[in-house]
Amino acid sequence: MFGINSIALNSVLAVIITVVVCFIISTLLPGIERKYIHARIQQRIGPPVTSPGIMAPIKFLFKENIKPSSPVPGLYKALPIICFIVVLCILIALTPYAYAIPALASLVAIVGLLKVEEICYVLMGSLSKSIMSVRMPFPDRVKGAAHLNTTLSFIEDISARRSLRMITYGSFPLYLALFAPVTQARSIFLQDIVLHQQIHGPFLFTVSGGIAAIVFFIGYMIVLNEYPFSIIKAKCDVIEGPYMEYAAKYRSIVFITRGFLMLTLGVLFSVLFIGIPPTIFSPTILINIAVVLVFVLMMGIFSAFTPVFTNRQLLPTILGATLLGILSIVLGLL
Template sequence: MSYEISLISILEVVLTLIIALFIGVLIPGIERKYVQARIQQRIGPPVTSPGLWASIKFLYKENIQPNSMAPGLYKAMPVLCFIVVLAIFLVLMPYNYQFMAFSSLIAIVGFLKVEEVAYVLMGSLSESVMSANLRFPDHIKGAARPDSLVSSIEDISSKRSLRMIVFGSFPLYLALFVPAALSKSIYLADIVAYQQANGPFLFTLAGIIGAVVFFVGYMIILNEYPFSYIKAKSDVIEGPYMELASKYRSFVYVTRGFLIFTLGLVFSVLFLGIPPVLFSWKFIAAVIVSLILPVIMASISAFSPIFTNKQLYPTILLVSAMGVLAIVIALF
C-alpha cells in the first residue's frame, strides 16, 4: 500500500508540474494581452505568442557560439536557473514536507540566491558583439581621458545584478520570514498547519504588511518595471541574455514564466496556508493566487518608468523597514 501511495504522489507531482509549466508559459501572454495592451489601448499579441510559441520557436533556431571565456558554463546558466526554480516548486509540494531540511524557508532562500547569482555569472562570462566592438570616443589619440574605464553591456548588467543581490533582495527575504515569526517555525509543514488551525496570516496586521513587502520583492526578483534595473532596454538591452540563442533562449522564456507561477505558489503557501494539492479546491485557489499576482504586477509595470539609483535605494530601504516592522509585530 505504501508503494501505491508513493507512486500516486509522484504522479500527482509530475502532473502538477506539467500544469505549472503550461500556465507559466501563458502568463507573459496574459500580462501583455489582457493587462498592458488594454491599459495602453492596443490589441496586443496573442496570449500564446510571448511565452509558449516563443519558447517553441527558439528550439528550432540556429545556436551561436558566445564570445565568452567559458561558453559552456555561460550556456549552462539558463538550465541551472530552471533546475533551481524546479527545486523551489518541489519544496512547495505537500508530499515533500516530510523532508524537513528540504521543505523549509532556508531552502527556498538558498535556491533563490542561486538563481540571483546566475545573473552575475552570465553577465561576467559574456561580451556580445555589440559590446566587443563598442569603442568610446575618449580612446582616440589625443583624447582628454584615454584611461577611462570601458565596460561591456553585460559587465554593467552583472554589476547591477551584484548590487541587487546585496540589497535589492532584502524585501522578499524579509517577507518570507514573516510567516515564520507568526508560526514560530521555518518549516512549511508547520506554517501550513498553523494557518489551517488559526486562519491565514494574510488577515493579520503583520501578514498584511508582509504581503505588501513580498509583492515588492516579487517584482524586484523578477526584474519587472519599475525595478527592471538589471536588463533595462534603454541602456543594457537584454543584459546577460544578449548571447543566448536557440534552446538556451527557450529555457529563459520557460524559466521566467515558471518562476512567476512558483513565486505565486510561495505566497499561497506562506500567507494563505494553501499548498498546491492536485484534485482539490486548494490547487484551484493556489493557481488563482499565482495568476492574480502577475496581473497586478503587469498593471503597475504598464504605468512605471525604470527606477534609477535615486529612486531604487530609498524604495528598497523603505520596504525593507516595513518587512522588519512586520517581523517585529509578528513576534510580539
C-alpha cells in the same frame, strides 16, 4: 511493504502531475500580462496569449545557435538550465508531498534556491563579452596603436555589477516577507506554517501579514526584474543585459523560466500567507492559480505605469520596503 511502495508511488505521481499542470499554466502567464493588461492599458489589441510563453520559445528552438564570446562558454550556456532547475525545485518543495523531506521543505532551502537563481544573473553578465556591447569607437589594438592598453567596457559587465547590487540589498524585502509567517508558526518548516494557518486562519488576514504581503509583492517584482526594478536589463542602456548572447534553445529556456518563476512565486505566497499548498488532487489548487493570476495582474498594472528606477529611486524604495518588512516581523512577534 506493498502499501508503503504504493503510497510513495502515488506521491511521486501527484508531484509530477502537479508540476506538469503548473508548468502548462505558467506558459500562459506572460501572454496574459501582455495581452490583457499591458495591451489594454496601451489601447491596442496585443499579441495572442500563447505568443510570449509558448510560440516564442518554440520559434527560438528552431533558430540557429551562436557561439558566445565567453571565457567559459559551457557554463554560460548552462546557466539558464540551472535557473529553470532551481525554480522547479522550489515548486516541488512547496507541494505537500515534499514535506517528508525537511531539508527541502523549509524556508532556508527556499531562500537558498532563490539566491542561486539570483547569482546566475551575476555569472551571466560576467561571462558574456558580446561585440555589441564593446564601448564605441572600438580601440585600435594592433601593434604600435595609440590605444593599445585601453580598457574595454561591456554592457554585460554593467549588468553583472547591478545584479550583484540587487543581491546585496535589493532582495531584502522578499526575504523579510518570507520569514514573517515564521513569527506566527514559530517554525521555518513549510508543513508547520501550513498547519498553523489551517488551525488559526490565514496569516494574510493579520496586521503583520497584510504588511508582509505588500513587502512580498515588491520583492516579487524585484526578483522577476520587472519594471520599475528591471535595472539589470534596462533597454535604455544595457539592452538585454545578462541575456545578450543567449540564442536558439537557450533563449527559449530563458522565456520559459520567466513564466515558471512568476507562477512559483505566486504559489509560494499562497503557501506562506494563506496556508494552501499546491496539489492537483485538491480543488484548492484553484486558489493557488487565482493568487498567481492576481499577482500577474498587479505586476502588469504597476509596471505599465512606472519607468525604470535609477539608484536615486531604487535605494529609497528598497529601504522603505525593508523597514516595512522589519515592522511586519516585529508585529508578528508581539
